[in-house]
Amino acid sequence: xxxxxxxxxxxxxxxxxxxxxxxxxxxxxxxxxxxxxxxxxxxxxxxxxxxxxxxxxxxxxxxxxxxxxxxxxxxxxxxxxxxxxxxxxxxxxxxxxxxxxxxxxxxxxxxxxxxxxxxxxxxxxxxxxxxxxxxxxxxxxxxxxxxxxxxxxxxxxxxxxxxxxxxxxxxxxxxxxxxxxxxxxxxxxxxxxxxxxxxxxxxxxxxxxxxxxxxxxxxx
Numbered sequence: 001x002x003x004x005x006x007x008x009x010x011x012x013x014x015x016x017x018x019x020x021x022x023x024x025x026x027x028x029x030x031x032x033x034x035x036x037x038x039x040x041x042x043x044x045x046x047x048x049x050x051x052x053x054x055x056x057x058x059x060x061x062x063x064x065x066x067x068x069x070x071x072x073x074x075x076x077x078x079x080x081x082x083x084x085x086x087x088x089x090x091x092x093x094x095x096x097x098x099x100x101x102x103x104x105x106x107x108x109x110x111x112x113x114x115x116x117x118x119x120x121x122x123x124x125x126x127x128x129x130x131x132x133x134x135x136x137x138x139x140x141x142x143x144x145x146x147x148x149x150x151x152x153x154x155x156x157x158x159x160x161x162x163x164x165x166x167x168x169x170x171x172x173x174x175x176x177x178x179x180x181x182x183x184x185x186x187x188x189x190x191x192x193x194x195x196x197x198x199x200x201x202x203x204x205x206x207x208x209x210x211x212x213x214x215x216x217x218x219x220x
Contacts, residue, residue, distance in 0.1 A: 002188065010176060010189070014196055016090040017172035021159045021200075024094050028101035028154065035061075035102065036109025037135060043114070047121060048131055057106075064103040069161045072100050073168060090171035093162060101158050108154065112146035113139045145212045152208030156201045163197060173197055 002010075039057055042050040067075070073096045077087045080095040116139055124138045140147070166174025173193040181190025 002192070006189065010173070010192060010196070013171065013173050013176050013193075014200075017159070017162055017174070017197070018200065020090050020093050020097060020162045020165075020170075020172055021155060024097035024101055024158045024162070025151070025155050027094070027098045028105050028158065029151070031098065031102040032105025033109055035106035037113065037139070039106060039110040040113035040139070041131070041135065043110075045114075047125070047134055061103040061106055064099070065107065067100075069096070069100050069164055070168075072096055073165060073170075088168070088170065093165045093170040093172070096165070097158055097161055100161060101154060104157065105150070105154050108150040109147065112143040112150055115146055116142040145216050148208055148212040148215070152205045155204050155208075159197065159201060 035057065039054060039061070040046055041048050042054040042057075044051070044054075046054075073093075076096055076099060079099075080087045080092050083095050084092050086092050120142055121134060121138055124134050129137070162170065162172050163174030163177070164170075166172060166176070166178045173196055177190045177193040180186045181193065
């Protein structure tokens, strides 16, 4: 059995995990959503093709997505210290999480927008809609189901990254699993943290899928 102090610690680190994953997802979309929109719009089959812009963003996206998170976590320690004043803890972990998540989110957004029926886009263009109107009133609206599902996938991925950050003192449930389950061989604590991580993902995924399903029915 776990002591009350241990449960209190797990509860605190569960909140830290939600804090890290939640804000990292939010800021990841602040960067990744416009990034993905530009990728989709400037693609050869986009509404405003631009080979130079697309190629530059495409290369940057591929490079950043190719860097393993733990390596990225170490590489940008100077940036993390510059932004938050330290390189460890829950708040500091948000910086590398956002940097890692943004290109992943951008690619998912690009994929979602490219799924929109070209006939709908052509109809909007025929009615004289400008680029911004097509993006906000057509692409984002038509792709909203796919975008919401993308948020649930992104959250689960970021949650996994936040657990990895525990290996370098990133805080959260990953840190608890490493410090107690690995270094101190308290596998019961590790099992509890794994169950909590799985439960968080399942709850968030269920909520996201329910929202997507409701919006899809309204569209129908």
